[in-house]
Amino acid sequence: MIVLALMATVLSGVNPLASVGPGDRNVLTIGEVGGLSAEVEATITSAAERFGARWVTYHQGTLRLVSVERGDEIVQEAPGGYFYPMSTIAVDAARAAPLLGGEASSVLRSGGLVFGETSARLRGAAAGDRVTLIGWDGRTHEFDVGAVVADELIGWAELALDVETAAQIGFERASFVAIWDHGPADELLLAMWSQLPDALLIIDAYFDPDDPDAVLPTVLVKEHFGEFAYRPTSGDRIILDSEWRLANIIDVDLPYLGPFRCHKDMVPLLEGALEEIEAEGLASMIDRRDFQISGGCYNPRLIRGGDKGGAVSRHTWGIAIDINPSDNPYGGRVGMDDRIGEIFRKWGFAWGAGWRFTDGGHFEWTHGIE
DSSP states (O other), rough: HHHHHHHHHHHHHHSSOOSOTTTTOOOEEEEEETSSOHHHHHHHHHHHTTOEEEEEEEEEEEEEEEEEEEEEEEEEEOOOOOOOOEEEEOOOOOTTTTHHHHHHHHHHTTOOEEEEEHHHHHHHOOTTTEEEOOTTTSEEEEEEEEEEGGGGGGTTOOEEEEEEHHTTOOOEEEEEEEEEEOOOOOOOHHHHHHHHHTHHHHHHHHSSSSOOOOOOHHHEEEHOOOOOOOOETTTTBBEOOOOHHHEEEEEEEETTTEEEEGGGGGGGHHHHHHHHHHHTOGGGGGHHHHHHHHHBSOOOBBSSSSSOOOBBGGGGGOOEEEEEEGGTTTTSOOOOOHHHHHHHHHHTTEGGSSSOOOOEEEEEESSSSO
């Protein structure tokens, strides 16, 4: 098991993939930073087949929700010209049936849509409703909600579609391969590693210890901090509906950082972390000027750094903060002192230094303080 432990250290980390399928199945999920290339996908699936394992590829991205309707009743509707971002997966429902369960698999195979239970609850959606979405083809599409299922069955996504249905609306972005019934996991992973020595793989394994830098699925971010409607502008910039923004984003002025905007619930956590940093004699390591010019917290935009499938940045919720960004380039060296990083972890933040594609100045909230 030494090989297995070494590979977990080398390969895991950076926005770890959510586990999929029922808890009684031992499922490995293997992806690649920026999306799964055809070459890497073929290598992974070929190795899985050699080991007699079962596998299926998941497509992952964000669709834009226009409305949810129940007969003549509007359950939820975005303001005109705005949309709700919905984390979505697409999968071959027949092949993935052991992971999805019978109800979800049947609905997806018939061309219907499945909601995760948390997302359905947040907007009051139910089986039998009608959902209007903007596909990746830029067109409006309607789907029947065929079922609401446990979040873990669809990898903590908000919506799920069959891969053929998704392709009809342009939603195609292979993101990870789920593998189960695989035999010795260390031998399988070693076989893949030997063929992909240069790939930036992301592995989520059922036997891994808890990762302090694992980030929350989008649906749980919404559960904690609310859901906003948005509209894209240019590049990765987006504009939020004023109701959510005015209720949640505030102006603050904190020691060593200066004035900036963030989510109101972040203020006591940031104050606590900064007070501890000061008490430990580390405050001089925070570059206020760099934070004001290149860092910050609230920043309404999509995730940067490669094809992320249209995912909305945690900066949009004002729950992520970038400190000393010039000394911690995205994907480059980590210049942040470990002691500062550990203090932020203690106060409930994931630290980008622990990701496969590093972001050493980035901290985002994930859990209550220790």
